[in-house]
Amino acid sequence: MSNTKYTIGLDFGTESGRAVLVEVATGKEVATTVYPYQNGVIDEKLPIPGKDIQLDPDWALQDPQDYIRTFRNTVPAVATRIRCCCRRCHRCGIDFTACTMLRLRLMERLFAPCRIPRKPSCLG
Numbered sequence: 001m002s003n004t005k006y007t008i009g010l011d012f013g014t015e016s017g018r019a020v021l022v023e024v025a026t027g028k029e030v031a032t033t034v035y036p037y038q039n040g041v042i043d044e045k046l047p048i049p050g051k052d053i054q055l056d057p058d059w060a061l062q063d064p065q066d067y068i069r070t071f072r073n074t075v076p077a078v079a080t081r082i083r084c085c086c087r088r089c090h091r092c093g094i095d096f097t098a099c100t101m102l103r104l105r106l107m108e109r110l111f112a113p114c115r116i117p118r119k120p121s122c123l124g
Contacts, residue, residue: 006030008075011095014062015040017070021078031078037066 005024010017021031039047042061046053055061 006079007093008078009093009095010071010074012067012070017067017074019070019074019078033074033077035070035073037062038069039063039066 007022007024009020009022011019016034016036018032018034020029022029039062042063043055043059045055046061047063
């Protein structure tokens with residue numbers, strides 16, 4: 001089994017979220033992926049099915065569910081590219097545009113069900 005350790009970086013931007021998988025020892029970028037937000041920047045009306053709630057001019061909102069969808073789509077995508085076990089990804093860095101907050105407990109719950117396909121050498 002490889003002793004290579006990895007870290008995952010997540011960047012939650014204005015219109016998309018990105019993840020990068022990096023080798024800790026070398027800083028080598030191993031894999032990246034981008035997830036365009038389902039609702040993009042919400043600047044005209046709220047994305048509520050069956051309702052037409054228009055926003056006033058100069059509003060720019062984001063759907064917090066886009067952050068969760070980004071996490072659930074990008075983290076497995078970058079880790080799967082090298083069949084990386086969750087145990088080998090020992091850190092996660094997070095960056096947001098402006099000052100968006102994401103609760104730590106939420107991140108723990110998102111990491112808990114991490115189901116990345118493992119090859120036998122990953123099982124230790």
